[in-house]
Amino acid sequence: MNLKSQYASITMTQEIFHSSSPLPLESGEFLTEFDLGYTAYGQLNSDKSNVIWVIHALTGDSNAQEWWNGLIGEDKFFDPADHFIICANLLGSCYGSTQPFSDNPETKEPYYYDFPQMSTRDLAQGLERLRIHLGIESIHTLIGGSLGGQVGLEWAYILGKKLQNAVILASTSKTRPWVIGFNETQRMAIESDCTWGEKHEQAGNKGLETARAIAMLTYRHPDDLSAKQADPDNKVDDYRAASYLRYQGQKLARRFNALSYWTLSKTMDSHDLGRNRGGLDNALGEIEANVLAIGVNTDLLFLPEESQFISQKVKKGTYKEITSTAGHDAFLIEFEQLSYLLKSFYLQQKK
Ligand SMILES: CC(=O)SCCNC(=O)CCNC(=O)[C@H](O)C(C)(C)COP(=O)(O)OP(=O)(O)OC[C@H]1O[C@@H](n2cnc3c(N)ncnc32)[C@H](O)[C@@H]1OP(=O)(O)O
Numbered sequence: 415m416n417l418k419s420q421y422a423s424i425t426m427t428q429e430i431f432h433s434s435s436p437l438p439l440e441s442g443e444f445l446t447e448f449d450l451g452y453t454a455y456g457q458l459n460s461d462k463s464n465v466i467w468v469i470h471a472l473t474g475d476s477n478a479q480e481w482w483n484g485l486i487g488e489d490k491f492f493d494p495a496d497h498f499i500i501c502a503n504l505l506g507s508c509y510g511s512t513q514p515f516s517d518n519p520e521t522k523e524p525y526y527y528d529f530p531q532m533s534t535r536d537l538a539q540g541l542e543r544l545r546i547h548l549g550i551e552s553i554h555t556l557i558g559g560s561l562g563g564q565v566g567l568e569w570a571y572i573l574g575k576k577l578q579n580a581v582i583l584a585s586t587s588k589t590r591p592w593v594i595g596f597n598e599t600q601r602m603a604i605e606s607d608c609t610w611g612e613k614h615e616q617a618g619n620k621g622l623e624t625a626r627a628i629a630m631l632t633y634r635h636p637d638d639l640s641a642k643q644a645d646p647d648n649k650v651d652d653y654r655a656a657s658y659l660r661y662q663g664q665k666l667a668r669r670f671n672a673l674s675y676w677t678l679s680k681t682m683d684s685h686d687l688g689r690n691r692g693g694l695d696n697a698l699g700e701i702e703a704n705v706l707a708i709g710v711n712t713d714l715l716f717l718p719e720e721s722q723f724i725s726q727k728v729k730k731g732t733y734k735e736i737t738s739t740a741g742h743d744a745f746l747i748e749f750e751q752l753s754y755l756l757k758s759f760y761l762q763q764k765k
Pocket residue numbers: 470471473474475481643654655657658659661662665669743746747
């Protein structure tokens with residue numbers, strides 16, 4: 415399907431790729447067949463050397479130009495006039511790809527709670543299938559933040575020399591117990607919703623609101639809330655921070671579902687680039703691409719040290735840092751710094 419983007423001159427395509435061959439999963443299970451919804455902007459050049467592959471974070475979708483509008487678009491750092499920019503909705507997510515409400519080909523009923531558990535490696539294998547289907551032999555740059563960075567690292571490992579540059583933002587090579595703990599509290603919130611277990615898309619919705627509110631505290635820095643959600647001194651109730659978190663919970667529950675959230679949070683927990691590869695040092699050391707690992711100085715979820723570690727262990731690594739009061743989500747917000755860091759990274763490659 416060809417669509418007009420908000421920039422009349424940009425070609426934007428939205429398609430669904432269907433894979434009819436089974437995808438083996440790390441758990442030992444299979445996805446018998448699967449769909450990946452994807453969005454592409456711009457055109458492949460004649461030698462197919464202008465591919466920028468974006469991987470979204472936990473609740474993102476494939477329309478990267480919309481949620482990364484400060485980085486992708488006309489006259490932005492990644493301009494579809496020059497690049498073929500593609501982003502696929504990750505497996506398990508509810509924006510066009512196979513997810514818990516998709517039909518299980520074996521039962522002809524939605525998977526619901528029987529949706530198989532997938533690791534970041536499995537999600538990367540799904541993207542690899544799409545790359546092969548599109549006939550893309552090499553990727554100029556893979557870029558993703560948070561969960562998108564985790565999947566990006568896994569894919570960078572798989573791609574080997576087919577990938578030139580990987581930009582991994584606010585992410586990690588192995589999920590820390592602290593993060594798994596936060597994800598578990600969010601799943602506990604979902605489980606405590608009395609509709610969890612029912613077979614419809616609203617199941618667990620109130621629990622999802624709470625889960626998002628908990629998650630927001632890991633995406634923001636305490637100082638950010640102090641600055642933006644401060645109350646007058648005479649207050650004894652109805653604090654701004656409280657209504658902010660409630661609002662954020664409701665906002666997500668309107669556009670996402672608890673089953674996809676559950677699945678993807680488990681996927682985040684599973685992330686360990688070094689599993690069955692002789693550990694992290696070995697696995698990172700086998701990545702062939704130039705890697706730019708970007709940390710955020712106020713990130714409490716994926717610490718800047720985790721990005722530094724990635725840059726130190728890969729063959730060709732660079733570390734840069736975003737300075738922001740925003741916390742973890744700065745990678746979705748601080749476009750000016752991001753554009754500057756990307757520019758200096760590419761200039762460094764030319765030297
Ligand atoms: C179909 C789709 O939308 S999917 C793709 C979009 N999403 C993604 O890709 C996921 C990644 N994006 C994100 O996580 C977020 O959009 C971010 C991090 C980029 C920005 O987060 P935001 O929620 O926009 O910013 P912020 O934390 O400042 O909150 C602002 C919102 O809180 C509201 N708010 C602020 N303070 C309060 C308060 N005290 N009480 C109630 N509401 C409040 C604001 O009015 C604003 O509401 P709005 O979103 O309806 O305009």
